[in-house]
Amino acid sequence: MSGKLHANSLIMYDHQTDSLWSHLVGAAVSGPMKGEKLNPLQSMFTQWNTWRRLYPGSKVLNSGRSSFFASLRDPYESYYRSSDTGIIPTRMSDKRIYPKEYVLGLVLNEKTKAYPFSVLSRQPVANDTFQGVPLLVVFDSESTTGVIFKRKMEGKTLSFKQTQRSDKKGLFLVDDATSSLWEGLTGRAVQGPFKSKRLEPLPMTPSFWFGWVDHYPDTELFSLQR
Amino acid sequence: MFLLKESFYSLLSVWLVFNAQTLRAADLRPEEIVTVLPKDAIPAILSPSFEEGNKASWLGGKDLVVGVEIGGDSRAYPVPTLSRHEIVNDKVGGIPIAVTW
Numbered sequence: 001m002s003g004k005l006h007a008n009s010l011i012m013y014d015h016q017t018d019s020l021w022s023h024l025v026g027a028a029v030s031g032p033m034k035g036e037k038l039n040p041l042q043s044m045f046t047q048w049n050t051w052r053r054l055y056p057g058s059k060v061l062n063s064g065r066s067s068f069f070a071s072l073r074d075p076y077e078s079y080y081r082s083s084d085t086g087i088i089p090t091r092m093s094d095k096r097i098y099p100k101e102y103v104l105g106l107v108l109n110e111k112t113k114a115y116p117f118s119v120l121s122r123q124p125v126a127n128d129t130f131q132g133v134p135l136l137v138v139f140d141s142e143s144t145t146g147v148i149f150k151r152k153m154e155g156k157t158l159s160f161k162q163t164q165r166s167d168k169k170g171l172f173l174v175d176d177a178t179s180s181l182w183e184g185l186t187g188r189a190v191q192g193p194f195k196s197k198r199l200e201p202l203p204m205t206p207s208f209w210f211g212w213v214d215h216y217p218d219t220e221l222f223s224l225q226r
Numbered sequence: 227m228f229l230l231k232e233s234f235y236s237l238l239s240v241w242l243v244f245n246a247q248t249l250r251a252a253d254l255r256p257e258e259i260v261t262v263l264p265k266d267a268i269p270a271i272l273s274p275s276f277e278e279g280n281k282a283s284w285l286g287g288k289d290l291v292v293g294v295e296i297g298g299d300s301r302a303y304p305v306p307t308l309s310r311h312e313i314v315n316d317k318v319g320g321i322p323i324a325v326t327w
Contacts, residue, residue, distance in 0.1 A: 056279075061274055
């Protein structure tokens, strides 16, 4: 870690060229690699119980501490709850939503869109379209976990709605074309004609709104569809 | 130092080290980079080690993690550990990644 910030967001350096990189954008800001970009990968920001249920064989990063110290709380916990927006005055202030609200940030064809957790908790399954790409946004309120997929399978654009399954734990969906049953957070079909198919996940960045909008001032903001 | 850390801004994303085009949508200004701590005052993890999920009894069910799954290799990065290191350099499913927070 470089010890530096850009608009309150972490600046990293690489050991090979000492270039400086924005971790929010994934691009080099200065140095020999300036203008280069890292490829974002899909990840899930979730609770351990939820992750373990979805991926029972998952390994856990060793904290490098004894179990007593490993269980100590996150040093930033009070910051997450406070209204502080970093330590540098924000350049861009967009008060459409609370600055410390979590959003899922999406970059598609160099355009950006933010999906606020408060909106997703009221609409846990959203069939959206952005930059001409049909998207499925799924939000599990219990573990405050959001994911985004392309809602296309075998050339067909699908629409999804949530379904109640008393025999299964978690969030499940059905598609309008085949009524296959899908596990919402992983995008895997578990029953029906699409069984064992998987929707293509899109990389996204969970962020506080103030940090996202300060780096992407032209971002779109998702609102309730109904 | 403590105050700085308390009000520090964090966020996460997972990046694959790979060359791609410049992102024009982002408002990045090198002249606005500020130094708030000495280099490596927050040490990145360069050689991560892992334990089996069912043995990590120190991790609570509601504790936040960043989860990554590539080619059947699934890993959880607990957020309190990410806060103390901010960057984990790892290889998942044979692919070099950086988990950043």
